[in-house]
Amino acid sequence: MVESRPDSPSTSDTAAGRLADLQLTARTAAGRQFVELAERHAEDFAARAEQHDVEGSFPFQNFKEMAQSSFLAGTVGAEYGGLGVDSLYDVMVGLSRLARGDASTAIAANMHVAGASVAGQFMRRSLAEGDEHTAAMLSALLGQVGSGAVVMCFPTTERGTDLTAPQMEATPADGGYVLNGRKIFGTISPAAQLFFPSVRIPKDGGGYLTGTAMVPGDAPGLVVEDNWDSLGMRASGSNDITFTDVRVPASHVFAVKDNYAKVGQGFATFALTANIPLIATFLGVAECATAHAAEAAGKRKGPRKRRLADRIPIQQLMAEIEIDLATCRAMLARVGQLADEFLARYETGDPLSAESNALMKETQCMKYVVNRKSIEVVDRAMIICGGGSYMSRHPLARLYRDVRAGPFMQPFAPYEALEYIGKVSLGLDPALDR
Structure with missing residues (x-):
């Protein structure tokens, strides 16, 4: 094999550029501002991620900075002091960027950011239904979130049940x-x-x-x-x-x-708004791992001082990584667009169950693939980087542990997703057999 010229650009030199060329991008002006803030925060948070991972400590400083920049108020209307991001697609892109720096911070921030979006949606629905009391309460809440005065937590998970059937x-x-x-x-x-x-x-x-x-x-x-x-x-x-x-x-x-244990209708708005950006965080983890692999491949190793990038097996691993990233991006982009259209159609009312179930099916197909492919990308990145990535302080060791969380997140676990997808596809009642 012909050696690369000494003055040829290394893989590490072009890794960032390739990500920038191929990455998902926001579609609205407010969304682009949100994504720019995410990228800026991700750079800072990456420097702290290892310490918080080792200690198992919560990154309070990260949330202080996101409140100060108005990132946490991204989905709150400008009239309340927020950025006014009303595209779920753009929220998805922003959370994937944040996850490149610290996935833990990204999934935590998503709970609050998605919750603020749902609060805005529910306020508008309350106004349309003439429920001025609830609308006023939610309007006051959005003002608090827009000013950075409040962080919200939405605990919905319990042992022995699923999100649609709380026992509390x-x-x-x-x-x-x-x-x-x-x-x-x-x-x-x-x-x-x-x-x-x-x-x-x-x-x-x-x-x-x-x-x-x-x-x-x-x-x-x-x-x-x-x-x-x-x-x-x-x-x-x-x-x-x-x-x-x-x-x-x-x-x-x-x-x-009165929709206990049903997945469709009112549940769909919450599930889509919270879940799609959450799934996108795992794309961000995979993209970060890819950058580490590309940097490692650009280094010269061994007695002949050849680059890993010049070896055919490494090229094949990177090709498989790129195919998986392209698959994840395409599925996220498609579902993000469908979700924006769906939420716009039903801004002030519940959709038909059949339509909710159809879109939830597509979301579950996307979740199943993105979760699995993201794990495989990080795994291949570790192979490229070698044994050093198995050490606990290597960034890929943290990314591998983080990316494994995706399949456990509801809705649904993989075996439940397959049941749900199959039932909707066959025209059956998609209630899961628990």
């Missing part, structure tokens, strides 16, 4: 409700001042309604357990949160639906 109960009492239950994976909880747990509400005559409660972080009976100790995403602050006889006024339990 809101029991009517004294004109309000009493909350009891335990949530797990309460991502961003160390930094939050407001919590929005999903709850079930007993119906007269049996059965339950589902809804969301708004609970201040200092409410008596609410405890963030500080017990997050995980293989990866160690700095996401995804603690358990317990609610013991927590009292909330009736006005702070909203979005109440």
Whole structure:
């Protein structure tokens, strides 16, 4: 094989340029501002990521800086002090960029950013339905988020159930409700001042309604357990949160639906808005790993001082990485566009179940592929970088542990996704067989 000329550009010289040429880009002016902030923050956060990973500590400084830059208010309207990003596609791109610097920070920030978007959507729906009280409450909330005064946590996960069927109960009492239950994976909880747990509400005559409660972080009976100790995403602050006889006024339990254990309709807006950017963070992890692999391939090794990049097996591994990245980007872009169109059509009302299920099917197809391909990209990057990447302080060791979190995130786990996709494709009721 002919050796490269000494003055030829190395792989490491061109890695950043290749990412910039091929990466997903925002489509709106507000979205481009959001992505630029994400890139700026990612550069700073990358320098702290290792320490937080080793310590399992929460990156409070990262969230202070994102609040100051208005990144955390990205999806809040400009009239409330936010950036006014109204494209889920652009939010998805921004969160993927942030994940290149620190995936833990990205998934935690997504919970808040997506929650603010859902709050805006629900406020507009409340106005359309004439529910001025709920609209005013949410308007005040958006003002707090826009000013950077509030960080929100949306604990929806519980052991032994799924997102559509919460077991945490809101029991009517004294004109309000009493909350009891335990949530797990309460991502961003160390930094939050407001919590929005999903709850079930007993119906007269049996059965339950589902809804969301708004609970201040200092409410008596609410405890963030500080017990997050995980293989990866160690700095996401995804603690358990317990609610013991927590009292909330009736006005702070909203979005109440008689759609217990159903995936479609009202659930679709929340699931799409929170889930699509979350899935995109794993593309960001894969892109970061690719940059590390390209840099390693550009270095000269061995007695002949040849570059790894000049070896055919390394070229083949990089080709497989590029194919997987192209696949992930294409699927994310398609679903992001479909989601924007869907949310625009149903800004003030619920869609038909069939349409919700069809789009959720496409989202689950995308999630299944992006989660798997991102893991494979990081794995190949480690092979290219060699044994050093197996050491705990190597950036790829952290990226590999972080990227493994994707398939566990709901909705759905891989085996559930396959069931859901198959049922929708066959025209069956997509309720999962639990």
